[in-house]
Amino acid sequence: MKPASTLALLASLLAVSSVQAKWSRVPIIKEKPVDIAVAGGHSSASLDSSSGFGQVDALLTDDITKAATVSAGKSFAVINLGKPVLISQSSFTNDGIEGRATLSASADKAGWAVLEEKVFSAADRTVEFKFAGMQAKFIKLEFALSKGGMLRNLAFFGAQTDKGYALKQSADGKSGKPMNLIGGLGGARVIYAAPRPANGMDTAVTYNKFSFPESDEKYRTIIYDFGQLRILNEFGSVHSPRPVRFEVFAFDSLPEKEDWRGRLAFDPTEFNQAAPVAVAEDTQGLGVLKAKPAKSVKTRYLALRWEPDFNPPDFSASGSSMGNVSGVTTSTTTTTQNADGTTTTVTTEVGDAFGAGAGDSDVTGDNAGQQSAQNQAQQSDNTRTTTTVTDSNGNTLSTTVEQGNTTTTTTPDGNGGTTSTSKTDNGDGSTTTTTTQTDANGNTTTTTTTTNADGTTTPGSPSGPNNPNNPNNQTPNSDPNLGTSPSPTGDGAPSASTTQTNPPVTSP
Numbered sequence: 257m258k259p260a261s262t263l264a265l266l267a268s269l270l271a272v273s274s275v276q277a278k279w280s281r282v283p284i285i286k287e288k289p290v291d292i293a294v295a296g297g298h299s300s301a302s303l304d305s306s307s308g309f310g311q312v313d314a315l316l317t318d319d320i321t322k323a324a325t326v327s328a329g330k331s332f333a334v335i336n337l338g339k340p341v342l343i344s345q346s347s348f349t350n351d352g353i354e355g356r357a358t359l360s361a362s363a364d365k366a367g368w369a370v371l372e373e374k375v376f377s378a379a380d381r382t383v384e385f386k387f388a389g390m391q392a393k394f395i396k397l398e399f400a401l402s403k404g405g406m407l408r409n410l411a412f413f414g415a416q417t418d419k420g421y422a423l424k425q426s427a428d429g430k431s432g433k434p435m436n437l438i439g440g441l442g443g444a445r446v447i448y449a450a451p452r453p454a455n456g457m458d459t460a461v462t463y464n465k466f467s468f469p470e471s472d473e474k475y476r477t478i479i480y481d482f483g484q485l486r487i488l489n490e491f492g493s494v495h496s497p498r499p500v501r502f503e504v505f506a507f508d509s510l511p512e513k514e515d516w517r518g519r520l521a522f523d524p525t526e527f528n529q530a531a532p533v534a535v536a537e538d539t540q541g542l543g544v545l546k547a548k549p550a551k552s553v554k555t556r557y558l559a560l561r562w563e564p565d566f567n568p569p570d571f572s573a574s575g576s577s578m579g580n581v582s583g584v585t586t587s588t589t590t591t592t593q594n595a596d597g598t599t600t601t602v603t604t605e606v607g608d609a610f611g612a613g614a615g616d617s618d619v620t621g622d623n624a625g626q627q628s629a630q631n632q633a634q635q636s637d638n639t640r641t642t643t644t645v646t647d648s649n650g651n652t653l654s655t656t657v658e659q660g661n662t663t664t665t666t667t668p669d670g671n672g673g674t675t676s677t678s679k680t681d682n683g684d685g686s687t688t689t690t691t692t693q694t695d696a697n698g699n700t701t702t703t704t705t706t707t708n709a710d711g712t713t714t715p716g717s718p719s720g721p722n723n724p725n726n727p728n729n730q731t732p733n734s735d736p737n738l739g740t741s742p743s744p745t746g747d748g749a750p751s752a753s754t755t756q757t758n759p760p761v762t763s764p
Contacts, residue, residue: 278521281512282461284445284481286608287417289462291439292341293395293410294318298421298441298584300338304365304394309333315397315410318436320576321492321544323406326353332398334365342414343371344389347382347465349494349574351543352405354378359385361392368396378403381496381543381572382465389414408544409494409574413463418443422606422613422639424583427620429487429552432582437486438575439464441584443609444558447510448479448522454570468571476562476571479522481510483611484633485619485626488553490546491534492576493562497543501563504534504547506555508625527561554622556629585613585639597648607638615639615660631683634661672696685709 293301295316306312308331314324315333346359356375360368372385395412421441426432438444446461453460455467468476491504505527515521536547560575589603606612614633621627637660645653656665664678673695680688686709692702706714 278513278515278523279448279450280515281447281520281522282449282457284447284610285458285462286610287419288445288609289413290416290418290441291318291411292337292343292414292416293335293412294440298416298418298586302336302338304334304336306333307331308399314408318440318576319434319492319578320349320409320436320439320494320574321546323351323408323544324410325406326399326401326404328355328401328404330398330400332396335395335397337393337395340391340393341416342389343392343395343412344414345384345386346371346395346410346412347384348410349408349543350376350378350380350383350405351407351497352378352403353399353401353407354403354405355399355401357383357385358396358398358400359387360396360398361390362394362396363392365394378405411463418609420587420606421609422585422616423581424585424613424616425487425579425619426582427618429489429554429580429619432580434489434578435581436576437482437488437579437581438480438558438577441609442486442577442579443483443611443613444480444577445483445610446478447481448477448559450475450477450524465574466572468573470567470569472567474563475524476564476573477524477559478561478573478575479510479557479559480577481610482556482558483609484614484617484637485554485556485621485630486577486579487619488549488555488558488577488579490548490578491536491560492544492546492578493536493538493560493573494544494576495538495562495573496564496568496571498541498568498571499565500538500541500545501565502536502538502545502547503532503561503563504549504553505530505559505561506533506553507557507559508555508621508623509629510557527559532561554619554626556626556633585616598653599646601644601646603642603644605640605642607640611637612639613637615658615662616641628683631661634681635683636660669693 290298292299293316295301301316303312303316308327308329310325312324312333314322340363343361354377356373358373359371361371362368369390371387371390374383374385376383418441423441449460449466451468451471451473453466454469460466466478493502511526512520512522533553534547534549536545538545558577562573564571585604585606587604587606592600594600611633614637621630640657640659643656647653654665654667656663661681662678664676666674666676669675673693676692678690682688687707688704690702690704692700694700
């Protein structure tokens with residue numbers, strides 16, 4: 257074989273090897289900034305006034321494919337954010353407009369402070385404004401254009417994040433109104449992006465805007481973890497204006513394995529074994545498309561994949577995933593005076609948005625993979641709801657704490673002690689109930705019982721200083737991750753088993 261041929265073969269093998277290499281998981285960001293000017297959900301933004309715009313309501317939607325038109329010449333739109341909020345950057349996707357854009361802010365519309373001006377051409381796909389943060393209640397976007405056109409995906413970011421919010425979907429996903437569960441409060445986090453974005457992984461995954469570099473890879477791929485099961489009805493893409501095939505994949509459980517460094521990795525050849533749930537093609541290179549699945553998609557893990565019709569020097573893309581949301585929950589405290597003289601106080605503390613609200617989700621898995629994914633989400637959900645009932649003198653009658661799939665109720669026993677009952681719904685369909693009695697001296701007795709999915713029960717042995725079955729007052733294993741050993745039996749008698757559960761959540 258000639259040396260040149262050998263080198264060509266080696267280069268080809270290296271190229272194939274790089275394409276088929278496993279991808280390393282992206283570290284999950286704790287909080288994700290949210291668009292402060294999306295109408296509904298976390299924001300009370302509304303359109304104050306406008307001139308020169310068509311379909312102007314598209315400026316306030318989180319459907320990134322919807323476009324507002326803007327005429328040549330001068331035009332403006334004023335957005336009322338509802339309250340003063342911090343704003344530090346903004347951007348929009350440009351479809352053919354050319355000229356100058358000015359972004360200004362005001363507290364009362366009496367005086368305006370220019371945040372930044374941009375001069376751009378019709379070839380500039382993304383127009384970005386970055387400036388020192390400013391508190392403002394009103395934002396004004398002004399254009400002086402030599403050429404009109406359309407703009408999409410207008411977004412404003414500041415200090416607001418998705419922490420402290422949880423979205424609720426109905427069991428069938430049909431109730432409520434559509435929201436983008438990728439870019440909004442849906443809890444979605446990017447866990448894989450390939451090839452590595454040229455605009456920086458941190459920036460790309462934080463703002464859901466990916467600028468992929470020139471690459472030998474055939475596809476540009478993003479994989480999301482919603483943190484819990486979601487029901488999705490429509491998918492969208494705003495991308496570089498060139499022909500592209502767009503595919504959407506859903507995984508009941510993500511086939512990940514640890515690589516040689518002990519990090520989770522994904523093998524892209526898994527796509528060869530999976531069928532897309534939705535497909536669309538932008539044959540004219542318009543830079544926007546929607547993909548409608550044959551039926552609603554229920555999944556925790558979602559992959560968006562773009563296949564340009566040639567290898568471009570760069571390729572930008574943002575995806576959307578629309579699903580109906582029946583309610584938005586945030587941290588609140590409500591107090592109700594009851595007819596019997598008691599008072600009920602309910603405090604909801606919404607945890608981190610990634611998976612927040614999974615324990616309260618009506619969406620249930622259709623198969624073992626989905627059920628396992630949802631159970632993991634419920635176990636890790638740190639959203640907590642505390643319900644306290646007090647009598648007319650302010651004495652606590654009961655305290656109930658719901659966190660994930662565990663509910664714990666604590667009541668005084670009238671003798672200076674308390675009784676605490678914790679029920680946990682397990683992923684296998686069983687329920688574990690732990691009852692802890694604490695006397696006035698602080699001594700405790702705990703009994704655990706598991707009710708299996710078929711209705712049979714597995715009683716556990718009581719433990720504690722007052723346990724007659726523990727005459728030597730032996731202390732059970734204190735490591736919460738280790739179960740206690742079953743009591744030895746003789747003469748063929750069955751053993752009494754104790755099911756070890758996580759420590760119950762109790763009120764402060």
